[in-house]
Amino acid sequence: MKGCYVAKSPLAASRELDGEVFIMSSVNSTLFTLNDVASLIWKSADGATSLQEIVENKICAEFEVEPSTAFADAEYLVAELVGHGVLLVADHPIEPPSLFARKKS
């Protein structure tokens, strides 16, 4: 999963309240709240930045952690959020849904 790209699903709504990130799955109304590190991954999930870059340039830069540990945790988070349909993952950059829709039309 190191070279994979992650992006927020259009089926997820998110808000930051008091520094806490809330994500609502619009498919089944499941609510997620993220801690600081998970929030950093969520905010960085722009479809253009690889998970490896996020871990190395964001998480390891801000927190005292070994890259291998951070990456293992990040993989777990991504797998969970992908499983709930609020995060998208691909082995190539992911275009934002709105841009994709515009191109098609």
Added chain:
Amino acid sequence: MHRSRGATDQSTSDPFEGIGFLVYQPIPFIDQMFAVAHLPHSFLERTHQMPNVALLAEVHTVMVEIGGTPIRLYGESACFLSMARDRYIGFLNPGSRPRIDLRVDVVSRPNADQEDLRVVREGGLWSAERGDFRLDWDPGSSSGRLQLELNAYSLDTALRIMHTIVLAEQWGFLLHAASVVRGRRAFLFFGPSGSGKTTVSRVAPPDVTLLTDEISYVRRDADHHMAYGTPFTGELAKSGENISAHIAALYQLVKAPANRLVPMNAADAARALLGNVLFFAEDPHLVTLIFQSVCDLVCQLPVYRLEFVPDQTIWDLIQ
């Protein structure tokens, strides 16, 4: 977990304690509370009230206006229309232009096989069904058909479903909460069944006007969040007044040995409120709108945890 003071200053970075997240399994968007068996009394056992004289000429039509959204019910069953007039006596407005036209047919067990409530949008058409009713509604033509048993609570449920859908598009929602007006401002008291909504309403002083003891109607109008009266009653079995007011504050009800008011931050308030929002439809767009509406509300209005002794002293804290 503490964030470092600067990403470039490695000496100040904080220990990594893992990537954490909490999952709140589907926010209930309560629907089970509307099972007929949970409702306080049968409409048909109620004494008939004096009908609105203006409505006598419109035997086959009833215009029910809740939250400023008129829904016209029409059909051939005089019994049903009489029941509807009685049930929504404070919320009838025959002069309104209907937002939705609903033909009503009284049938026996229209959906015998559908025990659980199901609300879906397919091909632009809404349908809602449960054992005791079936609702089909086309938002495009603002018209629909309701088949139900001759039961006021089936009608209540169908109307609530329609209002949740209409409200979502208007930055509003129904909340499992009692609400009142005091000094021209609205106060909402939310919590699950048994949390004290009816108690708070029952012990309210004379200067308090009840909007509802069970289902609050919330909508953002221009720059303000408003609460509207509803006829949807809880144990108090008393319809709210058909008035509205700016919301001043919301309170999460928690029974305790002493009265205490604890301000909630926006994150805690959102978590608490989302668990009490009523929404029935499996519709990603509307779920997103309601989520954003609740987040907006907690950013703009004070929300408190209200620990209270179930007596009238609670009202000393509500000003």
